[in-house]
Structure formats: C-alpha cells, structure tokens
Amino acid sequence: MEETISAIATPQGMGGIGVVRISGEEALRVADAVFAANSGQKLADTEGGRFLHGSLVDSFGEAIDEALALVFRAPHSYTGEDVVEIQCHGSPYVLRCALALTYSAGARPAERGEFTKRAFLNGHLDISQAEAVMDVVSARTKGALAVASGHLTGRFSKEIKKLRDALLTMLAHIEANIDFPEDEVDDVIAYDIEKNIHAVRTKIAEMQKTAEAGRVLRDGLPTAIIGKPNVGKSSLMNAFLREERAIVTDIPGTTRDAIEEVADVGGVPLCIVDTAGIRKGADVVERLGIERAREYARKASLVLMLFDGSRRLDAEDEEILTIAKDREGSAMILLTKTDLPPKTTAATLSECAGGLPVHAISTETGAGLEELSIAIRARVYRDVSDGAEGTFVSTEREAKVLREADGHLAAAQDSLAGAMGLDFVSIDLRAAWEELGKLTGEALGTELLDEIFSKFCIGK
Numbered sequence: 001m002e003e004t005i006s007a008i009a010t011p012q013g014m015g016g017i018g019v020v021r022i023s024g025e026e027a028l029r030v031a032d033a034v035f036a037a038n039s040g041q042k043l044a045d046t047e048g049g050r051f052l053h054g055s056l057v058d059s060f061g062e063a064i065d066e067a068l069a070l071v072f073r074a075p076h077s078y079t080g081e082d083v084v085e086i087q088c089h090g091s092p093y094v095l096r097c098a099l100a101l102t103y104s105a106g107a108r109p110a111e112r113g114e115f116t117k118r119a120f121l122n123g124h125l126d127i128s129q130a131e132a133v134m135d136v137v138s139a140r141t142k143g144a145l146a147v148a149s150g151h152l153t154g155r156f157s158k159e160i161k162k163l164r165d166a167l168l169t170m171l172a173h174i175e176a177n178i179d180f181p182e183d184e185v186d187d188v189i190a191y192d193i194e195k196n197i198h199a200v201r202t203k204i205a206e207m208q209k210t211a212e213a214g215r216v217l218r219d220g221l222p223t224a225i226i227g228k229p230n231v232g233k234s235s236l237m238n239a240f241l242r243e244e245r246a247i248v249t250d251i252p253g254t255t256r257d258a259i260e261e262v263a264d265v266g267g268v269p270l271c272i273v274d275t276a277g278i279r280k281g282a283d284v285v286e287r288l289g290i291e292r293a294r295e296y297a298r299k300a301s302l303v304l305m306l307f308d309g310s311r312r313l314d315a316e317d318e319e320i321l322t323i324a325k326d327r328e329g330s331a332m333i334l335l336t337k338t339d340l341p342p343k344t345t346a347a348t349l350s351e352c353a354g355g356l357p358v359h360a361i362s363t364e365t366g367a368g369l370e371e372l373s374i375a376i377r378a379r380v381y382r383d384v385s386d387g388a389e390g391t392f393v394s395t396e397r398e399a400k401v402l403r404e405a406d407g408h409l410a411a412a413q414d415s416l417a418g419a420m421g422l423d424f425v426s427i428d429l430r431a432a433w434e435e436l437g438k439l440t441g442e443a444l445g446t447e448l449l450d451e452i453f454s455k456f457c458i459g460k
C-alpha cells in the first residue's frame with residue numbers, strides 16, 4: 001500500500017488562501033482528523049467532486065482557522081488516489097499547523113514531485129506530460145506556456161507514439177519474414193523498410209530542429225545589452241520590461257551584481273544578464289574594460305549592441321563594434337534615440353558594422369520597438385513554425401533520446417545497405433523503439449524517474 005502523503009501546495013509566504021494537499025489510501029481519514037465540517041458530515045462519507053465548509057481543528061477539536069475541504073475519490077483525482085485538498089487562509093503559520101496536524105494523523109511529508117510521480121505511476125500522465133507539469137508552473141511567456149502545455153496535454157507524446165508505432169509495424173513486418181534464409185529476403189520488403197526508416201528519420205530530424213527554439217522558450221534566451229554610457233541601455237531594458245513587470249531572480253551563489261531579469265519580448269523570455277550593472281548606470285566599457293564587455297557578451301546568446309544616433313560614432317563605439325564582428329551570429333545592432341536629430345544614420349552604422357543589419361529605435365516614442373521584438377522572435381523561430389510550439393523538443397533529455405534513436409536507425413540502414421539480414425536490422429529497430437519509449441515513460445528506470453521528479457517543488 002502506498003503511504004499517505006501531504007504537503008503545502010501553494011507558494012511560500014502569505015496569500016489569500018493556502019492549500020494543503022493530502023493523497024493516498026488514508027487521505028480521507030487523515031483529513032477527517034484535522035477538519036471538522038460545520039454540518040458534522042465526515043469527509044469519509046462525502047462523494048468525490050464535493051466540498052465541505054468547516055474548520056481546521058487541532059487534536060483537541062479546537063478550531064484554528066476557517067477552511068474548505070475538497071474531496072476527490074480514486075481514480076478521479078490528480079494522483080489517481082483518494083485526495084483531499086484543504087483550503088484555509090494563506091498564513092504561513094496556519095499552513096504549517098495544518099501540515100503538522102496531517103502528520104500527527106498519519107500522513108508523511110511528500111517528496112519533491114511525489115504527487116505528480118504518483119499520477120505518472122498510476123497512468124494518469126505519461127513521463128513527458130509529468131515533466132511538463134513543472135514547466136507549466138514556471139512558464140514565463142506565452143511561447144513558453146505553449147511549449148509546456150503541448151507536452152502536458154500529450155501533443156508531444158502523440159508525435160513520439162506515432163514514430164514508435166511506425167517502428168513497431170516494421171518490426172512486425174520483419175518478424176513475419178525472418179524465417180526465410182537471408183538470400184531469399186524479398187527485395188521489396190527491404191525496399192519498403194528502407195523507405196519507412198527514412199521517413200521516421202526525416203521526422204526525427206524535423207523534431208530536432210525545434211530543440212533550440214524549445215530550449216529558449218523554456219529556459220529563456222540569455223541576453224546582453226551593451227554600449228557606451230548614455231546610449232540608452234537601461235531605457236531599452238525598461239521598455240522591454242514595461243508590459244510584463246520584472247521578475248527578478250537572484251542567481252544563487254553569486255553577488256548581487258549578477259541579477260537576471262526576464263522580459264517577455266514577443267513571447268520569447270529574454271533573460272537579461274547583469275541588469276544590476278545596467279541599472280546602476282555603470283558603464284560596461286569604462287568600468288570593466290572592453291575585454292570584460294567582450295566576456296559579458298560571450299556569455300549571452302543574444303547581444304544587443306546600442307549606438308546613439310544623436311551623436312557621432314566615436315572610438316568607444318568602434319571598440320563595441322569589434323565585438324559585433326566576433327559575434328556576428330548573435331549580435332543585433334541597434335541605433336537608438338531616432339527621435340532626436342540624427343548625427344549617425346542607420347546606413348553609416350551598418351557600413352561600420354561590416355554590413356550587419358541595423359534596427360533603428362526610439363524608446364522615447366516607441367518607434368521601432370515592435371519591429372525589434374518581431375526580429376528577435378524571428379531569430380528564435382528561425383527553423384520552426386509558429387503555432388507548433390506544443391510539439392517542440394524542450395529539454396536536453398528529449399534531444400538526447402532523439403539523437404540516440406536516430407543513431408540506431410542509421411545503423412539499421414547500414415545493415416540493410418550491407419545486406420546483413422533482416423534479423424540485424426530488427427535489432428536496431430527495436431533499440432530505436434525502446435529508446436523512444438523513454439519519452440513516453442514505458443522504458444524508464446527508477447533512477448531516472450527519481451532524477452526527473454527531484455527537480456519538482458514540494459506539493460507538486
């Protein structure tokens with residue numbers, strides 16, 4: 001029997017309401033020990049899909065807080081087990097009391113991701129869906145949410161299942177013919193199988209192309225904004241952050257100088273690094289030297305280089321431009337303050353930048369900002385189609401599985417080409433089929449499962 005587990009399912013800190021979630025065979029009994037309905041009705045006598053109004057009570061029956069208890073009966077719950085969610089006021093103290101009371105009543109603390117793990121083990125979610133739960137919770141932009149919810153609703157898994165089904169059909173086909181001696185193997189069968197392997201590999205290659213965009217949408221695009229003092233770095237950052245208020249995250253283990261802010265630019269989460277440096281008005285070139293600016297740009301996947309259109313380009317700008325030439329693939333050249341009388345034109349700047357395109361903007365009037373956000377989005381969606389985010393490969397684990405499966409399929413093609421016999425081919429096809437199973441969860445070891453769920457937060 002699975003033990004009954006409980007955890008606080010709402011974020012730390014104060015909130016309007018807080019939720020304690022209890023799951024397992026004893027969930028109703030545990031909940032009855034900590035909750036008393038005003039009507040006197042027991043949760044154990046309550047149908048699934050109902051809630052009762054009452055109080056959170058201590059072991060003496062004293063009311064601690066007003067509460068609601070929501071009852072879910074197995075298998076119609078998130079975990080597939082009996083679940084009770086107790087909603088009380090979101091005071092950290094009340095929630096801690098409620099949790100401690102569930103422990104006294106026989107529940108044990110839930111591990112990270114244990115609710116979702118149980119949902120997976122009970123067949124309510126496959127592994128790609130389970131993994132996506134945390135991604136949905138932490139999605140920061142529309143694009144990120146589209147990737148995560150595509151995984152959660154099973155769109156991604158469906159694509160993988162199609163590939164596995166195609167492989168299974170081939171295996172069955174081979175199985176039916178394998179008893180013939182090698183030299184009698186029908187050329188037609190070999191031809192068919194080669195064609196089908198080719199189709200599966202083409203599909204895998206298409207999916208692999210989405211990995212870069214998927215990773216960026218899920219994890220954010222590390223972005224540097226560089227330029228000499230007063231070119232408009234912090235004004236641009238504020239323009240980016242205007243709509244979606246800054247989500248400031250301290251990167252653990254670093255000083256407060258390494259603060260990252262996430263801006264939603266055209267649905268792409270831009271993780272703007274060293275915002276502390278920008279915010280303080282510190283000048284990257286002067287304060288850190290051009291080498292440090294180069295280093296800072298090197299850490300970013302997108303480097304926005306700003307040049308002031310209301311001033312002439314000078315030696316400092318030239319130095320910044322040398323960085324652009326090194327980082328051609330990730331640099332975007334921006335001409336700022338286009339609302340002021342021009343001293344430097346886009347054409348001049350582009351010429352100095354070795355012909356790189358120039359985006360002209362004014363944070364004062366907003367001119368060019370929409371075009372800039374479209375251009376950034378277009379970079380991320382370069383190889384992939386808009387609207388298909390739900391089937392994007394979004395983690396390194398997924399990318400690796402696809403690479404390995406593709407390797408097995410290449411080996412199968414080699415065996416076919418070398419007329420090695422269909423039993424050889426079938427070994428590789430089976431290996432590819434099993435590998436892809438790691439994405440739907442059929443072929444996962446407990447170690448990998450533990451690793452996946454350890455990345456979750458408590459209460460999920």
Ligand code: GDP
Nearest residue numbers: 229230231232233234235336337338362363364
């Ligand atoms: P930073 O030192 O590169 O971060 O530059 P700031 O963003 O602090 O901007 C320096 C000065 O230029 C400030 O006075 C801004 O108001 C002004 N500024 C920034 N962008 C624009 C713009 O697009 N148009 C105009 N007219 N002024 C701007």
